[in-house]
Amino acid sequence: MKLNNNQYTLNSKVLPVPSFFSISNLGGGGSDKYRETVYGDILENTPILLNFFYLNQKKIFGLNGFAVPWLSNIDSYDTFGDFLNYVRQDMINSSKYISSYHTPDALDYNNNILLLDSGAGNIINNIHLEYDYITEKDKFIERLLEVMKNYYDFADRFKFDIVIGFDIGGKYTFKGDERSPAIKELNMHILRDADDLNKILLDETIKYLKNKDEFYPKVFATIHGKNPIAYKTYTQHVLSMEKKYDFTFDGFAGGGIASAKNAELRRAWGISSNVETEIIAINKKNKNELYNAILSSYACKIIRKTINDNRPIHALGCGGKFNILPLYYAGATSFDAQTPGRRAYDGSAENNLNVKNPNAAGTFSKYMVAGLSSKLKASNNSRVFEYLKLPLVDNTTQLCGCPACILTGNINSLKSLYTKVSPRNKQTEDSYYAKQLINIHGIWQHNYLSRLAQVTPSVSEIIDEFSNHTTFVNSLDYVINKFNYVL
Ligand SMILES: [Zn+2]
Incomplete structure (x- = not known):
């Protein structure tokens, strides 16, 4: 190769x-x-x-x-x-x-x-x-x-x-x-x-x-x-x-x-x-x-x-x-x-109907808050790249522009799709689809992080790109620059 x-x-x-x-x-x-x-x-x-x-x-x-x-x-x-x-x-x-x-x-x-x-x-x-x-x-x-x-x-x-x-x-x-x-x-x-x-x-x-x-x-x-x-x-x-x-x-x-x-x-x-x-x-x-x-x-x-x-x-x-x-x-x-699939498939169908209630108890799919757009720019969302229980994802959260997000439209419509379970709270093709959109968006975020590395020549530029996201940037800085790798 x-x-x-x-x-x-x-x-x-x-x-x-x-x-x-x-x-x-x-x-x-x-x-x-x-x-x-x-x-x-x-x-x-x-x-x-x-x-x-x-x-x-x-x-x-x-x-x-x-x-x-x-x-x-x-x-x-x-x-x-x-x-x-x-x-x-x-x-x-x-x-x-x-x-x-x-x-x-x-x-x-x-x-x-x-x-x-x-x-x-x-x-x-x-x-x-x-x-x-x-x-x-x-x-x-x-x-x-x-x-x-x-x-x-x-x-x-x-x-x-x-x-x-x-x-x-x-x-x-x-x-x-x-x-x-x-x-x-x-x-x-x-x-x-x-x-x-x-x-x-x-x-x-x-x-x-x-x-x-x-x-x-x-x-x-x-x-x-x-x-x-x-x-x-x-x-x-x-x-x-x-x-x-x-x-x-x-x-x-x-x-x-x-x-x-x-x-x-x-x-x-x-x-x-x-x-x-x-x-x-x-x-x-x-x-x-x-x-x-x-x-x-x-x-x-x-x-x-x-x-x-x-x-x-x-x-x-x-x-x-x-x-x-x-x-x-x-x-x-x-x-x-x-991980993107594991997080997306968390939860059980009987909770799906409550997804629009931010205080809903129980397990739900976890959605990755977009940290990067499809144009490889750091997003303005708070808690970038965090997996949040779907009810906790605010409807105003910026989507990333990936093919899954384009199909999703906005967080509220994703939640609506997620509620489409059958009368006895059984999964339907539509609620499965909602989980696939969550999974695939997560995978695209990983793809975009990889693409950012492909096109950005230096660590410091990447760290600059995320300067508004202190926790993420300090985490990266520690692993890349501060830890003492003895080779
Ligand atoms: Zn996306």
Whole structure:
């Protein structure tokens, strides 16, 4: 992937630096997640990250996931873009998945940059149900390598643009570890062996892909490490494997850096109690997000410095609003985040009718107050980039001018759409649509933050742009300029 004028070109598609990836959980989520596919036109060609486990859980593990009727037809399509086009058209035709308020625009998913990630936590947990990791380790690893090959073959077969190196996941905790003592114990063992397992997977990845003459996707090697030194050592290990096998990865992916919730982890990455005190003084409410921004920036700086070239670096799961600009200055070239969807899908339908009452109790979708306009100017709203419960979003709030906001019109009409539930407070296509507009507007705000970095040459200009928004600007300034990154 060649870098030219601050953008990469791959498979004749352009990936600007930096770029935000939205996440599609098609196959892994219910009602709201389905509908992201049908409303893809409102996102235009925002790059998309997809999860291999959710798309293949039936085929590989015999599990009944979501979107099964569509996924059972996937083999009829040449590319994953074609498959998504089919799913979207089927949803439009059946009119069961789209609001009559939305006239779907033309969209070809083959024009989106599509990135495939493995969904390692779920894969590990399911293999463990077949072969006990502790007592049948060899069989477990054999099966893991088989799934790894399935993963790369799937990415190639359906012409994904980018595939993230298969690994056991870097979070060092897996979903569900609280639910079952057996999974908790598995996690403990996996965690202990993480470094060795990832090295096996890296080695096998190179051996497998080296023999594939025309492997279509660009491959990003995943980097892990519990602290800055381990992160650097692992990056060096990847570089030495490239040399050993005469193989070159197209880019890198920073793993295990999306959350700094654990205090021990923060200390390992230089976030001392003094740093925490300084951050709390600037932005107490978002302190955890700022810790995350430091951790992910730190990791990307290490990768960039160690590889010492301009290959792309994707920060997995790190595309939050406080991360985008710091990550760009840390050398990351793309990132993804699930947050806009998660916030939009908060709430339960029985509350929807009360959305126009600012004092309404209960849960609601959370709407991101526009911080940037589509012209990349800081907005005059107060509480920029904050997710507010929809009843608390004032009707005079400025919209951002993104394609979702153009369809929304104003906050009051968004709230009206949100109240359109059926008599027994059941979701309707219109109330789903309201949530999609909230989600997609949130994604556009992340896109605009990325675009601001693309077009603004210096940190100080960006900080000037937000000078009326003290909390936001001081938060950015701390993560980018004040924290002491020891490299
Ligand atoms: Zn908007």
